[in-house]
Structures are given as structure tokens and as C-alpha cells.
Amino acid sequence: MAKRALLRPAQLCSRIFAVELDVRADPFYFALSSVHKTVDDHSPVRSIFRDGNLYSLHVYCNNRIQRVKFYGELKSKLTKELPTNCDCFELSSFLPNEEQSVIKGFFIRDKSTSSVTEQVLNELQQTDGVCVFSYVRGEDDQLWQELWSTSKRNWMEPDKYRVVPASAPEVHPSVLNIRNSDVFYSLEDAYKVLQECGDIIPESKAVLELVDQRPQRGIHGKFPVVIIEGLDATGKTTLTESLRGSLGAILLKSPPQCLAPFRDRFDSEPPLIRRAFYALGNYITACQISTAAAQAPVIVDRYWHSTAAYAIATAVSGKLENLPGPSSEVYHWPEDLLQPSLVLLLTVNPEERLRRLKGRGLEKTVEEAELEVNHLFRQKVEEAYKRIKNPACIVVDASPSPDKVLQQVLLLISDKCHL
């Protein structure tokens, strides 16, 4: 049978509906993400439930490492095994505005006539930590959710819950679980994640050893510490190298060189594990900064702004407006992480950035759709960068020639850091 990628890579909008589990209790909300930006926005629930057999899968196992690993495996399994006429959406079920309430899963609309989908679901519903629901239309045209089970169907009348349209909650669901799943606010919290995956990812132990061996942080050195941030190809490497020469500075980066051998491994892990790895990298770099700043000015290529901004922009699906509001706590700097003297964010317009990427021989064959998604992603990263506080970053227009950018930055450093 012909297979195709069923899981949509892009998430341009979210459609929210509610399942009333109990008339007296708060309804449980479900949010779906898909690429179809316009068609369904006006009648979000009806359009999704219009045709096909409908199912939702929810991954609720208690162990967070197992949960995120299993979610990834489930995604690959559904992509490979569901038949062609089957749409699969990413699903978050959540309680409106309640932190840590999100349970992730998938929503399946099966328009095929084969029994493959039922076979796949049957196998999954026997797995610990997975729950499968199906959706049926009653005689009154009302939609109902019920626990799906091929085996129990004949002898037990299942509980049914009403499905009703719901307006979007104040806080976008993808924001609810960011703290300590995507962004970490202390060394201890990030450390725990790698400790928990020691058995399944042996490299975690080596990374934790490097964290443990980091030189003890002394007093903040007397020289300024300047962080250079920005999207890929905005000119960070070019500028940091020039600053090193011009200021006689020590150049560092986060993640630090000692973590380079592990980076590919952690980049292939789910966000919880990947983000904890990068968070720990900042603490190692912080100690290197501390030592270096006793000897000379320090320039750092990426630091916590990158860790947080990329993590937030990846975690938040859909539009720029879905980002947590500017006053949200997710933008707060971790209290136990060394603060730099100055953070500069390099920005260039998307066309110039693409030109620079092409100059490096990358991104030559990007499809139109992907470009749009990338555009949205870039917007979210930049906006998140700008919302991070204490210290906030200063935006530098990095479109002029390398020399002009350097002069502009030297002026800023001399002004803000009295160098």
C-alpha cells in the first residue's frame, strides 16, 4: 500500500474544541494543529468532524522520559502505518489556562475503507499509558466522545461525553507546559532530566560529569561580558571573531566545545531532553565566562537567550500571537545563571538572511510551504529573544557591511560597558 507522511510538519493554526466530561465540572479542551490555515477557521469543530471515522489518542504515562520518548515513537508509527486516506493531527488536551495540564496525543480522521486504522489503534490501546477515544454522531446531530475498544464494544455500553465548540482560551495551550519541559530556570531542574535518562541515553552520564567537573564559579571577573545573539546566518561568527581581534577579548560559546561530541545525539531527542542538554551547556559556559572575565573582556556566541527563545518558539505552535504575553514568567532569566554585562541581538531582513544562507550553500531547495513555516518560526524566535528580561537584549541591525556592523557594536560596547 502506498504510504505518505500523514503528520503535518507545520502548525499554522489551532482549532479548539471542548469535551464536556461532566456537566458540572469544567470541560476538558482539545486543541488541534494543522496546516490548513483558512478553510476551517470559521467553523472549527464541524469541519473536522464532518466525515470519516474519528479517533483521538492520548499519551498519559506518568514517567516523563518514557512519555516523551513514546510520543515520538508513536508519531513515527502513525506516519508509517496509517493508510493513505487518513489524516493525523497533533492534539493537545488541556484545562484552560492551567499550567502543566497538557496531555499530548493525536487526532485521526480516517476516510479509508480499510481495516488498517482499527488494527493500528487496537494494538495501541493495549499499550500502557495510551488511551483511545472514538467520536460518533448521535441522532440529534450531536457529537459524542466514547472510550474506543473493539473488544468491549459488544458487552458494555461505554460512557459518552458531549463534544461542543469552544472559543480559544486566554493562554494558548502550547504555553501551558513550557516551564521545566522546554525552558529550565535552574541548573537543578535541567540536571534532573539528564539524571532520569541515564539508563536509556548513556551519554547523559558523560554530560553530567562535565557539568560536575566545571570549574567552580569565582567572583564575577572585572572585565565586561558581551553576548552576541541572533538567528543562524545573521553574522554572529563573523562579528565575534572581529570583536575578539579588536578588543583583545576571549571568545566563548554556548554550548561549550566540550559538549560538541554530544550535540548530535541530544539534537535527535525529544524537546524535554534536548532543551535540558542546552540548558546545562549554559552553566558550563557560565563558569568559563567567570574565569575568563578575570583576565580580559569576554565575547560569547549564543547563551541563555538562544536556549530560551528557540525552545519557546518551537514549543508554541501556530501564529506569533500564540507566544506567551510579554509579561509572562517564561521570559525570566534563571536566578542561578551568571548574568552578562550586555546582550546584543543581530537582526537582518529575511531576504538578506536567505542570501547569506545561500552564500554558505544551504537552503537552496526549500519548498514554498516550508519557507512560510520557517518565516513564522523565525518571527517567533526573534520576538521571544526581544521579550527576555533581566538582562534584555539590544537589537543591532546587522544588514550593513561586516566592518560597519563591527564599528556599530564597538560603539555600543564602549557606551554600555565603558570599554
Ligand SMILES: Nc1ncnc2c1ncn2[C@@H]1O[C@H](COP(=O)(O)OP(=O)(O)O)[C@@H](O)[C@H]1O
Ligand atoms: N555584515 C555582513 N554582510 C554581509 N555578509 C555577511 C555579514 N556578516 C556575515 N556575513 C556572511 O553571512 C554568512 C553567515 O555569517 P556567519 O557569521 O557565519 O553567521 P552566524 O554565525 O550567525 O550563523 C557568512 O557567509 C558571512 O560571510
Ligand SMILES: Nc1ccn([C@@H]2O[C@H](COP(=O)(O)OP(=O)(O)O)[C@@H](O)[C@H]2O)c(=O)n1
Ligand atoms: N546556547 C544555545 C545555543 C544553541 N541552542 C540551540 O541550537 C540551535 C542553533 O544552533 P545552530 O547550529 O543554528 O547554531 P549556530 O551554528 O548558528 O551557532 C537552536 O536550535 C537552539 O535551540 C541552544 O538551545 N542554546
